[in-house]
Amino acid sequence: MNLTPSISVVTSIYYSKDYITPFYNRVIQEINKLGCKYEIIFVQDGPTDAGHEMVKDLIKSDKNVSLIELTKNFGHQAAMLAGIQSAKLDTIFTIDVDLEEPPECISRFYKHLLANWDEVDTVVGILEKRESSSIARLSGKWFYKLFNKLSDTEIQPNQLWARIMKKEFVNAFLEYNEYLRFTAGLFSIAGFVQVYLPVQKSYKGTSSYSMLKRITSGVDAVTSFSVKPLKFLFFIGLISFIVSFFVGAILVFSKIFIDYYSGWLSILTLLIFFGSLNMMATGLVGIYVSSVYMEVKNRPRFLIRKIW
Structure with missing residues (x-):
């Protein structure tokens, strides 16, 4: 094993111009602590905006930054999948760009994986405490209860996108070539040794996921994993x-x-x-x-x- 495995950081952007610069700066601070080879992959999910040009400016100053521009808005999970497929390094760290999941967990997750390299394949962030609206908290709580009751695959509740994965785990995950993807479920059924670390997620007060989208996603998740x-x-x-x-x-x-x-x-x-x-x-x-x-x-x- 390389004593300092390289890391690919993958995120998606969709009207995210307010977050790109602080996100990049905080990610670089974490990578500098690790002293490893890195790449940062931004996936533009749909219409280009000022954020698109901001990432292109980052590319000019940092050759380890890349931008994948999708032809249209395919959705958050598809955009993250595009980034994961394009990642080339030893480990892949996925995280949302909106800074609700703190980039400071990169070094913590990386060090935990490195310290248990032979025993652990992926380190997953778990929401420590929900600070969203009461409706969002209840819907999230009952979704996981219902899913685990109905599905043969039990998943850890409150999983976040913040996670670091070995390349071997990612290669196995990518074997699931499903169109209707419930990513947390696919991560779970991939197997391997997965450990969970708590993450304190901030709450910016708004969400692009309406209640209708939550219900639709929940129905798709259950029906794709259970009969x-x-x-x-x-x-x-x-x-x-x-x-x-x-x-x-x-x-x-x-x-x-x-x-x-x-x-x-x-x-x-x-x-x-x-x-x-x-x-x-x-x-x-x-x-x-x-x-x-x-x-x-x-x-x-x-x-x-x-x-x-």
Whole structure:
């Protein structure tokens, strides 16, 4: 093993001009502490703005900085994937550019990995305390609970993008060529030895992830890692059939022997209940079918316009 493994720092930018310079300065301070070979990869996810030109200026002054310009906005996970695929050095450190995850954890994670090089393959940042809105905290908490209940793959809650990975781990992770990617889940099922370190994440007060985006991402994550919702629907359907059979038998018995009929309200209630259940079941099956549809087309997860 090289006594000072090299490090690739990967981040994505999307209207991030306010963060690029302080991010770069703080990353360089950490790398100088380590004294190792490095590269810093910025991935421009979509429309170019002032941040694009700022990174190009950094490239002029630092030959270890590069910029990957995607053809359009493919999303944060796709942009990070583009950077990870392009990383060439011994270890890869991923982190968001917005400084909510402190770049100062680079040296801490690197030193922890180096001290346990033969036993550990990746060091993952775990959110120490959520300081976001109460809705975001609750939705995050219940998402991980629901995912771990429904999926055969259990993931550590509150994982961050801040993580350092050996090249061998990254090569294995990149074997998962899925279009609908839940990256935290893919990191988990890759196996290897993963350890977790707490990170205090700052909160800038706003998020580009609306509640609708959170729900959509959560549904995609669960359906891409579990078929338990389909099995659950089967058993709900089976139970509903048994219940409706006995209810029907009771109604027939009442009509024949007691001359009692429950009336239109009970029938309407049953129709609405089973109609709603059928719509939910059809919608869930549709989600799985659409996921298969997206995967079999095998479209590229991102397209690169230019590398600077």
